[in-house]
Amino acid sequence: MGEASRTSEARRDAVFGRWVVFSPARSRRPTDLKSHNPTTNPSPAPGAEAAPKPSCPFCAGRESECAPQIFRVPPEDTLPWRIRVIENLYPALRRDVEPPEGGGGEAEEVPGELALSGFGFHDVVIETPRHDVRLWDLEAEGVRDVLLAYAARVRQLGEHPAVKYVQVFKNHGASAGASMAHSHSQMLGTPFVPPSVKSRFNCMKEVYDKSGNCSLCESSKDILISETPNFSAIVPFAASYPFEIWIIPRQHLSYFHEIDQDKALDLGSLLKIMLQKLSKQLNDPPFNFMIHSAPFGLSSSCLPYAHWFVQIVPQLSVIGGFELGSGCYINPVFPEDAAKILRELDCS
Amino acid sequence: MGEASRTSEARRDAVFGRWVVFSPARSRRPTDLKSHNPTTNPSPAPGAEAAPKPSCPFCAGRESECAPQIFRVPPEDTLPWRIRVIENLYPALRRDVEPPEGGGGEAEEVPGELALSGFGFHDVVIETPRHDVRLWDLEAEGVRDVLLAYAARVRQLGEHPAVKYVQVFKNHGASAGASMAHSHSQMLGTPFVPPSVKSRFNCMKEVYDKSGNCSLCESSKDILISETPNFSAIVPFAASYPFEIWIIPRQHLSYFHEIDQDKALDLGSLLKIMLQKLSKQLNDPPFNFMIHSAPFGLSSSCLPYAHWFVQIVPQLSVIGGFELGSGCYINPVFPEDAAKILRELDCS
Numbered sequence: 183m184g185e186a187s188r189t190s191e192a193r194r195d196a197v198f199g200r201w202v203v204f205s206p207a208r209s210r211r212p213t214d215l216k217s218h219n220p221t222t223n224p225s226p227a228p229g230a231e232a233a234p235k236p237s238c239p240f241c242a243g244r245e246s247e248c249a250p251q252i253f254r255v256p257p258e259d260t261l262p263w264r265i266r267v268i269e270n271l272y273p274a275l276r277r278d279v280e281p282p283e284g285g286g287g288e289a290e291e292v293p294g295e296l297a298l299s300g301f302g303f304h305d306v307v308i309e310t311p312r313h314d315v316r317l318w319d320l321e322a323e324g325v326r327d328v329l330l331a332y333a334a335r336v337r338q339l340g341e342h343p344a345v346k347y348v349q350v351f352k353n354h355g356a357s358a359g360a361s362m363a364h365s366h367s368q369m370l371g372t373p374f375v376p377p378s379v380k381s382r383f384n385c386m387k388e389v390y391d392k393s394g395n396c397s398l399c400e401s402s403k404d405i406l407i408s409e410t411p412n413f414s415a416i417v418p419f420a421a422s423y424p425f426e427i428w429i430i431p432r433q434h435l436s437y438f439h440e441i442d443q444d445k446a447l448d449l450g451s452l453l454k455i456m457l458q459k460l461s462k463q464l465n466d467p468p469f470n471f472m473i474h475s476a477p478f479g480l481s482s483s484c485l486p487y488a489h490w491f492v493q494i495v496p497q498l499s500v501i502g503g504f505e506l507g508s509g510c511y512i513n514p515v516f517p518e519d520a521a522k523i524l525r526e527l528d529c530s
Numbered sequence: 531m532g533e534a535s536r537t538s539e540a541r542r543d544a545v546f547g548r549w550v551v552f553s554p555a556r557s558r559r560p561t562d563l564k565s566h567n568p569t570t571n572p573s574p575a576p577g578a579e580a581a582p583k584p585s586c587p588f589c590a591g592r593e594s595e596c597a598p599q600i601f602r603v604p605p606e607d608t609l610p611w612r613i614r615v616i617e618n619l620y621p622a623l624r625r626d627v628e629p630p631e632g633g634g635g636e637a638e639e640v641p642g643e644l645a646l647s648g649f650g651f652h653d654v655v656i657e658t659p660r661h662d663v664r665l666w667d668l669e670a671e672g673v674r675d676v677l678l679a680y681a682a683r684v685r686q687l688g689e690h691p692a693v694k695y696v697q698v699f700k701n702h703g704a705s706a707g708a709s710m711a712h713s714h715s716q717m718l719g720t721p722f723v724p725p726s727v728k729s730r731f732n733c734m735k736e737v738y739d740k741s742g743n744c745s746l747c748e749s750s751k752d753i754l755i756s757e758t759p760n761f762s763a764i765v766p767f768a769a770s771y772p773f774e775i776w777i778i779p780r781q782h783l784s785y786f787h788e789i790d791q792d793k794a795l796d797l798g799s800l801l802k803i804m805l806q807k808l809s810k811q812l813n814d815p816p817f818n819f820m821i822h823s824a825p826f827g828l829s830s831s832c833l834p835y836a837h838w839f840v841q842i843v844p845q846l847s848v849i850g851g852f853e854l855g856s857g858c859y860i861n862p863v864f865p866e867d868a869a870k871i872l873r874e875l876d877c878s
């Protein structure tokens with residue numbers, strides 16, 4: 183992969199404005215400390231009988247041990263469920279407290295220390311009734327339905343006047359933060375626009391003001407992994423993490439939650455393939471994925487540079503003080519090299 | 531600690547402009563995945579014979595296995611060394627490549643994708659010749675000397691026209707990223723101003739423009755852990771991590787590297803106590819600390835809101851997709867509660 187011949191390079195991206203240092207030599211450094219093990223979910227036993235884990239509240243048959251359900255797929259109670267959207271039993275933000283006055287919006291405009299009540303929504307999406315099935319073990323249609331469930335719930339939350347943003351995310355594996363092994367994802371509806379969303383918009387606005395272009399509307403062939411009619415999967419030019427993947431709508435679209443059935447199927451099939459590729463290449467690594475969309479009620483002047491996308495991040499190394507302090511990441515794998523490996527990997 | 535009686539709260543700080551969600555209930559959530567173990571350094575055997583680890587290049591007697599030395603303390607070769615500042619053998623940025631033209635500075639002003647050569651400096655500070663001694667096992671004078679070694683090296687790096695910032699940091703324990711157990715810290719001199727430094731300055735400028743105050747010049751009694759003539763140790767109002775500590779000069783000072791002997795001794799004694807408290811309270815947790823200073827060559831109009839400080843972060847939980855996606859952290863421990871515990875903890 184030309185790894186040996188490459189020297190370091192620093193790159194800044196056009197979406198978050200983040201600097202990343204690419205340094206293949208770093209991966210050769212020795213260690214005398216054991217790093218945490220990347221143990222993740224048990225392997226699936228496709229075709230085998232569904233084996234609920236005695237203690238898992240996300241398994242079929244244990245619904246009563248969960249926090250209240252918001253909706254299920256399919257909706258009919260007479261059929262077994264395939265997806266459940268439920269309240270998080272240990273929510274970071276709570277739906278039962280008073281929302282901040284004026285939605286917190288005005289206070290937010292003034293800089294400095296600020297405290298808001300812990301109002302918000304914290305939901306869990308159980309992606310399958312089976313304990314031994316992972317998201318990418320589902321058919322493309324199954325992944326589509328999970329994406330449509332996210333979108334439906336985001337639309338519901340967007341109707342609440344105090345909810346400014348919904349962060350949809352998935353944790354897979356202990357080193358990616360997951361506390362539950364059963365395949366699931368989460369979303370948090372916040373009464374403020376989160377810091378990374380603000381800085382992403384500031385950066386994309388700067389690029390747009392200067393160049394007239396949306397930062398995500400064109401992508402180079404170098405870093406392309408795969409394309410479908412509606413989406414491109416790439417390794418971003420300044421990927422913060424080795425084998426980080428972005429899935430980007432090829433059309434300029436601002437809101438994830440407006441996705442339709444066809445595009446959701448297209449995205450579902452591409453997401454499935456990308457997760458399969460990561461699992462195969464990196465031996466079922468812990469990972470996170472995050473949907474980056476626009477805050478609700480964006481003014482129309484922002485739409486030209488608001489472009490939603492999915493970020494998938496395998497967790498292969500631990501973050502250290504340099505990253506924590508500077509916000510700049512050290513990545514031992516060049517995006518072109520990671521893209522080539524993932525592009526050529528056969529997952530059929 | 532009143533934990534049970536507290537409900538969630540969202541807070542934004544006045545330094546980074548980051549939102550943090552405080553949620554004591556979160557710490558009660560169950561898990562069926564083992565999280566990584568916080569194993570760190572071996573315990574020290576104070577007073578025992580120095581026992582070099584056969585394979586550790588940072589131990590006394592194995593200097594020839596290290597990358598070149600930059601300087602040592604004391605400087606005389608006839609005395610045994612107490613501190614060595616050396617080049618990193620696997621540097622993320624390299625001192626032997628061409629620095630970016632014009633220092634990269636002009637290109638940096640234009641938003642969008644940007645690539646620079648991998649020029650920069652990556653150094654290691656070996657804090658003690660002994661494998662079994664931790665930074666806080668040193669006398670206050672020993673910690674002072676480590677701080678003075680940092681400052682001396684930062685001053686040297688600041689003389690290079692292409693170095694825009696130096697991030698000083700320490701990783702302790704595998705889950706805090708450390709690959710070497712022998713007590714050490716690092717610094718990276720970068721040809722760009724790192725993203726978090728930029729956003730910190732933007733935030734502190736906004737606060738200053740609005741209020742005329744430096745965000746760090748006053749601190750509330752609630753969150754104070756300890757004070758010395760020159761420094762305050764606090765748990766920040768919107769701490770991102772449980773038991774996060776900031777050590778802040780009480781006088782408004784912009785650059786860490788201008789620290790003098792007296793202040794370094796004062797900081798050394800406070801840093802030692804804070805690391806002892808964390809070790810005692812949290813059972814020798816993995817942690818990082820970072821020195822947050824100002825970029826070189828700051829214009830004088832920025833000085834009123836540039837105030838350096840040290841951030842200490844115990845690594846008690848794994849970051850998940852919510853934090854990665856939104857930049858907003860979930861912290862189960864309120865700063866007032868953490869400060870009270872740390873304040874009352876006796877480490878004499």
Ligand SMILES: Nc1ncnc2c1ncn2[C@@H]1O[C@H](COP(=O)(O)OP(=O)(O)O[C@H]2O[C@H](CO)[C@@H](O)[C@H](O)[C@H]2O)[C@@H](O)[C@H]1O
Binds near residue numbers: 361362363560860
């Ligand atoms: N019976 C039940 N009914 C309903 N919900 C139940 C439940 N039992 C457990 N839950 C909830 O299920 C969720 C499972 O989520 P994950 O495994 O993705 O990670 P978790 O949120 O624990 O923390 C990770 O993600 C967050 C957010 O990124 C990080 O803050 C954190 O450090 C990281 O470990 C938990 O939030 C838990 O509260």
Ligand SMILES: Nc1ncnc2c1ncn2[C@@H]1O[C@H](COP(=O)(O)OP(=O)(O)O[C@H]2O[C@H](CO)[C@@H](O)[C@H](O)[C@H]2O)[C@@H](O)[C@H]1O
Binds near residue numbers: 211700711
């Ligand atoms: N013989 C020798 N001579 C000179 N130097 C030697 C050497 N042998 C090893 N080194 C260097 O010593 C350093 C030890 O540093 P740490 O243990 O603090 O963490 P490391 O930099 O490996 O990575 C952690 O910190 C970085 C920066 O935060 C993160 O990118 C990363 O993910 C995390 O694991 C390494 O950088 C290594 O290159």
